[in-house]
Amino acid sequence: MKKPPPALCTVAPMLALLLAGQVFAAPAAQPLDVVRKPESVDPEWRARLCALLPQPCDPQSLGLYRPRGAAVGDYAVLSDEPLAVAMVRFKRSADSRSWQLARLHDFSSHAAALKKDGTGMPEARVSLAPALYPLGEGQWAVAVLQTVSEMYSGGGASFTKAAFVPLDESKAAYEDIPFSCSKMVRACFSEKEYKQSKHCHDESSGSLRIAYGEPARPDEPYNWQFTWLQSEWPAHAPATAATTTRLHFAARTTERAGFCGGPQ
Incomplete structure (x- = not known):
């Protein structure tokens, strides 16, 4: 019997899987792109959008974004005070500007509960990441961020954890997940060292990656898989000496993430 061409040997099983509905198209997070010059959209956008949000509202805590691929006039507003995400539509007419x-x-x-039950990091600043994260078919979450900053002589550090909360504002799907970090510690203490050293700080930085795997059943959440990327650049070494590590972890094993040596 004549064998089919190699290309058909590959296509046939894939076609069978597609017809059976067994191919899983991995979803991705939806970024919200910051509007660089929001005043060019509306010089009074802060005051007008604050009036649409829960009160009290701090106009200076607002950020204006465009959902990637959104229709003309569609925007997203992130607010740190109050902690909110608003989807809005901007309309411009000949004699007025309006937001809906x-x-x-x-x-x-949710932010108040973090402070009340003590699960939040001490002295943390709470904010929202500019993205929507897929929880399941047609379900999305936002990342409520808690950031702690530390100041050192000649350096400093920042540590951010995330709680991924569904848009229906119910209980977080994941909490206390390392999200990002950076740390710089001075390693030169004399004028001579500053002149001779190739690098006068110990530096580290880290960030989270998320992959969304196929759920066990169609009506269940996606299988989130966390990866932590961390770079280390030791003092007194050239940039070529910097190293990057990649570690996989689960919600119950967050200690595997280096987190720049910060609070866990």
Whole structure:
């Protein structure tokens, strides 16, 4: 019997899987792109959008974004005070500018609960990451970030953890997940060292990556898989000496993430 060409040997099983509905198309996070010059959209956008959000609202805590691939006039607003995500539509006419609130997701109660039950990091600044994360088919979450900053003589550090909270503002799907970090510690203490050293600080930085695997059942959440990338550049060494490590971890094994040596 004549064998089919190699290309058909590959295509046939794939076609069978597609017809059977067994091929899983991995979803991806949806970034919100910052509007670099929001005043060019509306010089009074802060005051007008604050009026649409829960009160009290701090106009200076607002950020204006465009959902990637959104229709003309569609925007997203991230607010740190109150902690909220708003989907809005901007309309411009010959004699006026107006904003319409399409959807509002208020996470203020979640931020307050973090402080009340003591699960939040001490002295943490709470904010929202500019992205939507896929939880399941048609379900999305935001990352509520807690950031702690430390100041050192000649250096400093920042450590950020995330709680991934569904847009319906229910209980977080994942909490206390290392999200990003950076740390710089001075290693030169004399004028001579500063002149002779190739690098006068110990530096490290880290960030989270998320892959979304196929759920066990169609009606269940995606299988989130966490990866931590961390770079280390030791003092007194050239940039070529910097190293990067990649570690996989689960929600119950966050200690595997280096987190720049910061609080866990």
